[in-house]
Amino acid sequence: MSEIRLFISTTEKNADAILSLMTDAFEDEGYAIATMEIDEKRDIWEASLYLMMDEEEDMRERFANLLRPAFPEAEIQREVIPDVDWIAKSLEGLQPVHAGRFIVHGSHDRGKARAGEIAIEIDAGQAFGTGHHGTTAGCLEVIESVMRARKIRSALDLGTGSGVLAIAVRKLAAIPVLATDIDPIATKVARENVRKNGIATGLTLETAPGFHHTAFRRHGPFDLIIANILARPLMRMAPQLVAHLAPGGQVVLSGILANQRWKVIAAYNGAGLRHVRTIWRNGWVTIHLDRP
């Protein structure tokens, strides 16, 4: 058995319809994953279907039959994904990651930032958030664009993990940032990373589940709330999260799979927010919403 990728270049207009066709047709088979990868700068949208199967088997015809009625021009490409060398992969995982203007790196890669890049030093520890995951990278990109376009005076990073996103906000602007995590190990790791990044003041770390801590009332309401958790808890906490958002505030949510995004957006629309933009990174989406 090998991993095969069938993929098709498309446009923003057709992306949703193609992804839905793929998910509906193949998801019950258990071995297929449909994802959308987007290169926004070059406006390239690529819908991919990953399948585990014999290398000789070719599903292109079945895939083409599915797409042809709506997309007769669609050209399906196929590649065999080489077996993963996990040692090489784990070393690759230690390489610096570029997301927007940020470069997230370990201590061994200090000084690798190029002119204009903002360096964040995170050593892989027991907390999530080295920048390699599509959710973290997506958040970093959206945070940068939100903070470039709007005046943000305070921020909350809920589910801070390694502290990477809170550190990113603080590196963009000298504003007060509250960063919380349900996991005390994460807040300990984050504290160490905050120190390593030379942030001595203005970033408060607390261990708290959801919004259960007096710090939220003390520091809020916030102009920017970032939460990279998962779709279900994000949907559950929509009313509370919005209650801590200042008028005109901005929200960045991640930890959401492509096919869960409409439910998350609906939950936040119901709580009074407006959808601004969604970006895809490695099969995960990051959503930007605001309070009109």
Ligand SMILES: C[S@@+](CC[C@H](N)C(=O)[O-])C[C@H]1O[C@@H](n2cnc3c(N)ncnc32)[C@H](O)[C@@H]1O
């Ligand atoms: C996917 S990690 C994100 C880490 C980091 N913010 C990033 O973007 O890389 C999610 C973090 O949220 C924390 N978390 C999960 N549920 C939470 C909750 N209800 N309240 C606070 N933190 C939570 C987890 O412990 C974990 O550290």
